[in-house]
Amino acid sequence: MGLDLTTKTEKLLTWLGLWGAMRGVFPLVAAVAVSVALLEVLAPPIIRFFPAVPANLVHVFAVGIGVLFGLVGYFAGDSWDLLFEMFYGPQGRWIDTSSPPFRVFRPGETLQRQRHQAAQILPRKPDAEDHVHPEAVKIARRQVERWEAIERPLILSRFMRALLWPLLFAAILALCGSVVLVLVGAGADARRLLAVAAAYLALTLACLVPYSRRRVEHMIRLYRDVARHTPRKKADRR
Numbered sequence: 001m002g003l004d005l006t007t008k009t010e011k012l013l014t015w016l017g018l019w020g021a022m023r024g025v026f027p028l029v030a031a032v033a034v035s036v037a038l039l040e041v042l043a044p045p046i047i048r049f050f051p052a053v054p055a056n057l058v059h060v061f062a063v064g065i066g067v068l069f070g071l072v073g074y075f076a077g078d079s080w081d082l083l084f085e086m087f088y089g090p091q092g093r094w095i096d097t098s099s100p101p102f103r104v105f106r107p108g109e110t111l112q113r114q115r116h117q118a119a120q121i122l123p124r125k126p127d128a129e130d131h132v133h134p135e136a137v138k139i140a141r142r143q144v145e146r147w148e149a150i151e152r153p154l155i156l157s158r159f160m161r162a163l164l165w166p167l168l169f170a171a172i173l174a175l176c177g178s179v180v181l182v183l184v185g186a187g188a189d190a191r192r193l194l195a196v197a198a199a200y201l202a203l204t205l206a207c208l209v210p211y212s213r214r215r216v217e218h219m220i221r222l223y224r225d226v227a228r229h230t231p232r233k234k235a236d237r238r
Helices: 005-015 026-049 055-075 077-088 109-121 129-140 144-183 187-229
Strands: none
Touching: 005 144, 026 055, 026 144, 026 187, 055 077, 055 144, 077 144, 077 187, 109 129, 109 187, 129 144, 129 187, 144 187
């Protein structure tokens, strides 16, 4: 059987010497670096439109705003988990889907089935389905080796999540800039910025897909592990 995408990615990052950093500051550094690069792309139209402003000053502002967007995007990244819950939570819109939503997102049927099985087996019955995940995490974390295998997709998911806000911020800024340029009669630069905004939005969606797929994979691994290793009561074995 071939390796799954998460394992292939882990092996590649390990070979590059980056897997250990994925658990540390690398997602933060990546979020800031990507954000600065995105803002730097927006600098040339501003320099052309405001020739009286020193180009170096524009680049300083681009870097400063990029760093700010990167930091805010990274530390506010868990807000994307609320969106994830809307679609893959216990009452999510995609929990009963057996085919990929929009042909790119992961169906939720398997996740919901594994979540339900884990809820039936947990020694401490959760009060609501929303509490199944934290209770399962408590059990899985008791053994380090098991948790490391469960956590791998989550680490990759968090890395992709760190890029979402910087990309979206830059897309919104580029879109607003294109509108301003249209109003002042700079049609050519406005069209360029509009194209950049569309590209940034496409990149945001391109990161949203692996973020959600890896997070679903993490939860499926978690619930399967709990179902496999949690001892059942005698009454449940009959």
